[in-house]
Amino acid sequence: MQLLIIHADEFSYSLTGKTAIAEEAVPNLLGEPENVFKEPLVVFCTVEKSDAVDFNTIVKKAFYEITGIALRLKPQMLVLYPYAHLSDSLAEPALAVDILNALKGELESSYPVHRAPFGWYKSFKMSCKGHPLSESSRHITGAPAGEAGKPALFPKKTREEAVKDVESEFFILDYNGAEVKIDLNDKKILNGDALKDFPSLRKVIAFEEFKIKDGQTPPSVSAMKRLEIAGHDENSDSGHLRLYPKGTLLYRLLSDWAEDIALNQLKCMEIETPLIYNWNKPEIKGQGESFHERHYTVFVPDEKTEAGGFAKGKEFVLRFAGDFGLFSMLKDTKISYKQLPLRFYESSKSFRYEKSGELSGLRRLRGFTMPDIHSFCLNLEEGFNEYGELYKKYSDLAEAAKIEYAVVFRIVKEYYNRYKDKIVELLRYSKKPALIETLSRMKHYWALKHEFQGVDSVGGSCQLSTVQLDVEDAKRYGINFVNENGEKEGCIICHSSVGAIERWMYLILEEALKKAIPVLPLWLSPTQIRIIPVSGKFLDFTVKLKEKLFSSGIRTDIDDRDFSLGKKIMFAEEEWIPHIVVIGHKEVEGGALSVRNRYKERKNFNISEEELIKEIKDETKGMPYRNLILPDMVSKRPIFVG
RNA sequence: GCCCAUGUAGCUCAGUGGUGGAGCACUUCCUUGGUAAGGAAGAGGCCAUCGGUUCAAUCCCGAUCAUGGGCUCCA
Numbered sequence A: 001m002q003l004l005i006i007h008a009d010e011f012s013y014s015l016t017g018k019t020a021i022a023e024e025a026v027p028n029l030l031g032e033p034e035n036v037f038k039e040p041l042v043v044f045c046t047v048e049k050s051d052a053v054d055f056n057t058i059v060k061k062a063f064y065e066i067t068g069i070a071l072r073l074k075p076q077m078l079v080l081y082p083y084a085h086l087s088d089s090l091a092e093p094a095l096a097v098d099i100l101n102a103l104k105g106e107l108e109s110s111y112p113v114h115r116a117p118f119g120w121y122k123s124f125k126m127s128c129k130g131h132p133l134s135e136s137s138r139h140i141t142g143a144p145a146g147e148a149g150k151p152a153l154f155p156k157k158t159r160e161e162a163v164k165d166v167e168s169e170f171f172i173l174d175y176n177g178a179e180v181k182i183d184l185n186d187k188k189i190l191n192g193d194a195l196k197d198f199p200s201l202r203k204v205i206a207f208e209e210f211k212i213k214d215g216q217t218p219p220s221v222s223a224m225k226r227l228e229i230a231g232h233d234e235n236s237d238s239g240h241l242r243l244y245p246k247g248t249l250l251y252r253l254l255s256d257w258a259e260d261i262a263l264n265q266l267k268c269m270e271i272e273t274p275l276i277y278n279w280n281k282p283e284i285k286g287q288g289e290s291f292h293e294r295h296y297t298v299f300v301p302d303e304k305t306e307a308g309g310f311a312k313g314k315e316f317v318l319r320f321a322g323d324f325g326l327f328s329m330l331k332d333t334k335i336s337y338k339q340l341p342l343r344f345y346e347s348s349k350s351f352r353y354e355k356s357g358e359l360s361g362l363r364r365l366r367g368f369t370m371p372d373i374h375s376f377c378l379n380l381e382e383g384f385n386e387y388g389e390l391y392k393k394y395s396d397l398a399e400a401a402k403i404e405y406a407v408v409f410r411i412v413k414e415y416y417n418r419y420k421d422k423i424v425e426l427l428r429y430s431k432k433p434a435l436i437e438t439l440s441r442m443k444h445y446w447a448l449k450h451e452f453q454g455v456d457s458v459g460g461s462c463q464l465s466t467v468q469l470d471v472e473d474a475k476r477y478g479i480n481f482v483n484e485n486g487e488k489e490g491c492i493i494c495h496s497s498v499g500a501i502e503r504w505m506y507l508i509l510e511e512a513l514k515k516a517i518p519v520l521p522l523w524l525s526p527t528q529i530r531i532i533p534v535s536g537k538f539l540d541f542t543v544k545l546k547e548k549l550f551s552s553g554i555r556t557d558i559d560d561r562d563f564s565l566g567k568k569i570m571f572a573e574e575e576w577i578p579h580i581v582v583i584g585h586k587e588v589e590g591g592a593l594s595v596r597n598r599y600k601e602r603k604n605f606n607i608s609e610e611e612l613i614k615e616i617k618d619e620t621k622g623m624p625y626r627n628l629i630l631p632d633m634v635s636k637r638p639i640f641v642g
Numbered sequence B: 001g002c003c004c005a006u007g008u009a010g011c012u013c014a015g016u017g018g019u020g021g022a023g024c025a026c027u028u029c030c031u032u033g034g035u036a037a038g039g040a041a042g043a044g045g046c047c048a049u050c051g052g053u054u055c056a057a058u059c060c061c062g063a064u065c066a067u068g069g070g071c072u073c074c075a
Helices: A055-073 A093-107 A159-163 A187-191 A199-208 A220-226 A245-265 A282-294 A323-330 A380-400 A413-430 A473-477 A501-513 A536-551 A565-574 A609-619
Strands: A002-018 A035-038 A040-046 A077-082 A113-115 A120-128 A135-139 A168-173 A179-181 A230-232 A241-243 A276-278 A297-299 A315-318 A342-351 A367-377 A405-412 A434-439 A446-455 A461-470 A480-482 A488-490 A492-497 A529-533 A556-558 A579-583 A593-597 A603-607
Touching: A002 A055, A035 A040, A040 A055, A055 A093, A055 A135, A077 A093, A093 A113, A168 A413, A187 A199, A199 A405, A199 A434, A199 A446, A199 A461, A220 A230, A220 A501, A241 A245, A245 A342, A245 A367, A245 A380, A245 A501, A276 A282, A276 A323, A282 A315, A282 A323, A282 A473, A323 A342, A323 A367, A367 A380, A367 A501, A380 A413, A380 A446, A380 A461, A380 A492, A405 A413, A413 A434, A413 A446, A446 A501, A461 A501, A473 A492, A529 A536, A529 A565, A536 A556, A536 A579, A536 A609, A565 A579, A579 A609, A593 A609, A603 A609
Parallel strands: A040 A077, A077 A113, A405 A434, A529 A556, A529 A579
Antiparallel strands: A002 A035, A002 A040, A002 A120, A002 A135, A168 A179, A168 A434, A230 A241, A276 A315, A297 A315, A342 A367, A367 A492, A405 A446, A446 A461, A461 A492, A480 A488, A579 A593, A593 A603
């Protein structure tokens, strides 16, 4: 809603004709004498399409804004004047009239109010007082107040309220089953015995619970550009990255791995659901309401109604998670208890309108990719088994990506008491201790969840994988199965995600940058072997060698540019290429290959072609492979960044 | 969103109230090299954008945008 507010000596108007959307039963008919008002506060008022979302909030906020101004200016009365020209996104007339009437009703408790009729052509005369406060405008939105630094007039139904008498206890659970209670009000625990042997967990607790930050820019922010992995696009919104070919490869390989876990190992059914959802559908609003200020909103072009107004119901939101589409699909799905558990996989591009100050490199984005897996289970036992399987798979991925992470569990106390042994078993699998938070009662929809918190190189952490055991949502969303007795029953849902692919990229880069000689895991290195001919004379030989390596499934390229050998080595090292093979007389005449190995302090090793292939195949065994989609000849590559 | 910092060539960064600088990269030529920089020449910029102050602004001031950090947030 847009408001233009004028403090006037006098204001008058008269009706000059009907429009197609004119309201009936107007007391002052066409041609009647002018309506004259002395010392009014005139409120020109435009009701916008988005006001439909939260009718009551709009009315109340407008009321507070107007009375706030009136309190200071002390007008004799208020004139509410419908005025279509303050916005290009007009609400449907019926809604506009409803909101205007509701606003009039509120204001009448404090001031005499006249509302000019809606949908009529009118002429008006006005003399504005001209003092500094006599003209002002306001934009009223459904977003919670308090956003612009103002105190919240209408606090949303917050989680905090629902959550306030839930009591938490914290302790460290080692994978041998030992519990050590810790007090999160006491920073000294960071240097205490409980965390002495668990450096990664200590970092996560320092960052997440004590908010200890060292204020440095994570080095991956510049490295992602320099390595031609990811960059910003000025022509998009903040928080949306472009991926260069090497970054795209990294992204695809990680996606492949997540997909392999889901489809080949867990035998999930894969689905693909829409990106945008109708905000006027109650199910969607119900799922997204408390998140709405962070939605990207999509308005489709206006459609005229027969009455000449604008059609309502054409507001969409971009999904912030994959659940919308899956739940929407499953509420119409017939499920028998004999089919459970059912597993679904979707890799969903998701959008969250994070506040501008919260964005950060690859870690916090507005557009990102979340592969997620949902299991629909018969009962708690089965739910917990699913939980365990998912936990183990995500742990495998974290191992394969060689990143540093710590485990945090949050559990309703009664479930902890019941399932402690199983949790210890999971920790034993991942060989990690965990921070455990037990809750005195249910606080959210889940009874149990955990997070893998990745640790970056500057003391920060960010959430990666999570699994949540949801014991109450299924009924709410109408996802039921039919049990042995032919009755409908709600499933236990295991929500899980391996974590945003972009965050994996972030942590893999950060992990590399913790080392003196940074290097990516071999299966993720864009170029696995670079061949450098000592001079152009050896190019034929290098091409043949490249073909052999390439056909063994190794990403190989040739630096055929006219640089000195030393310089080409330098360029290759700057690209973090793990294996560099130099080709000159010795090799052509049948010697072993000279391989410079970045994993081994960049030292040179003389090994045969077969040994090199075997070494690389062994190291990347079981990991996804893709070809590098860039020209084999480095001289043929464009330079994306510097 | 608020607070702080930054924005100069493709990249990394100097610099000045009065013709814009370096190194690398790029183009051309020479050089055909043995494990982190071979040589020469050339091309390159509305000094983030928009306003203001000034005879004159890349520089001073304001706003905006973008990036990074802090706060907050992270259903």
